[in-house]
Amino acid sequence: MSREPKRMVFDYANWERLPEREIAGFFAACDEEMDAVGVVVLAEAIAHEDCDAFVELINGEIRRASPIERLANERRIQVTGPTVYNMQARHPKFMAHIAYRPVIDYFRRFLGAGMTLYSCEGRVTPPGTGDGNWHHDGHERIPNYYMTMNSLHYLCDSNKENGATRYIPGTHKEFIPVADAAKREAKYIDVKKGDIVLFNPYLIHSGSANRTDNDRPIIINYYCRPYMKTEFNYPRMMSYVEASKLTDDQRRLLGFEQMMLEDLHELYRLGSCRKALADMNPYGF
Ligand SMILES: O=C(O)CCC(=O)C(=O)O
Known part of the structure; x- marks a missing residue:
């Protein structure tokens, strides 16, 4: 039976000043989570005032969306909520955040030093949005080899009520068809504002319904191996x-x-x- 993910508490704010062995010990604990559960929860890795600033910027982009973005977001509303692409190109704060060291230092261990950003998106799941579609990230599922890795940055508390990310335990190792996984019982990741969740790319997961009266905003920073095509040039x-x-x-x-x-x-x-x-x-x- 798969256990709940641990909340990995660490001195993220002082990352660049910490001794290498401290970070190596932390990464070893993260590897255990990645292997046992398929997700690593970095507890309150983003300061609350930064979360609020990110939300403001994402909402501003949604308000100013071009007609084509608006149309795409209207169609998307049932399963994910409005999504803004290329946030790093729109605001320096997001440009800084794509290089957030705890995330990129961890992912580079899997994807190589030349790892690139596949995409940086802001998303708001508004009240009334339904369950997302089950999927795994990446392309082919290759045992012991990752081609991509995803990180979800939660800008508010997120739980079963307001659209938690849910997943099917064990699927990061079983490689079963998505349709078969969807028949199994899901677990919901209960996270706090400022948490970042790092995903094993093969774990079958999706967003879930927002049954509250409040938006549920997130950032999705997705990385890939250097030889892969990225979402934009x-x-x-x-x-x-x-x-x-x-x-x-x-x-x-x-x-x-x-x-x-x-x-x-x-x-x-x-x-x-x-x-x-x-x-x-x-x-x-
Ligand atoms: O909104 C969520 O929690 C899930 C997002 C997701 O599944 C993804 O970006 O791959």
Whole structure:
């Protein structure tokens, strides 16, 4: 019988100052969770004031949605709620958050140092939204090999009443068809505002119905191996000036080091984003 996930309490705020062995010990405990349960719950890893600021930004984007986004969100409302793509391109706060160290340091252990961001989405599940569709993340299920890893960032308490993420225990190891898993009993992940849940990509899961009168907002930061196609072509969406402000981690996560160049000209024009060609940067960044 699968046990409940533990809430992993840690000094997330001081991550970059902690000794390596402390982080290694923490990761070993996370690995046990990932193996036994299929999820790792990072307890209150995001400060409450940051959660509130993220909610404000997501709601602002939903209010200002273009007609096509609005239409997509109306169709989506029964199963997920309005979703805003590319949050990292819309606000610096999200751009900083895609490189949140406790998450990327953990995921890089599975997906490699060149891991890239597949997508960064903001989502609000409003009152009345029904259960989500059962699925596992990633592409093929390959034993002992992950191609993608997902992290859900809860911006309010989330439980069975207001749309908790639910999952079918054991499916991260059994690899059964999704339709068969859906006939089994689900568990609901009870999380607090500021928790981040890291997923074994093969665990069959979904969102669930929001039966309360309040929205349930989350961020979904999804990462993949460096050789995979990402949801958007991030380097091409950015100007030189924007790109010049990225940290090394952000640049790598956005795929600057593995982007497919259009032609030889681009090797010199954009190649300057790669460390090996940095001295060819005509703009002097
Ligand atoms: O809204 C949720 O809790 C689930 C989201 C989800 O299933 C996903 O992003 O893969």
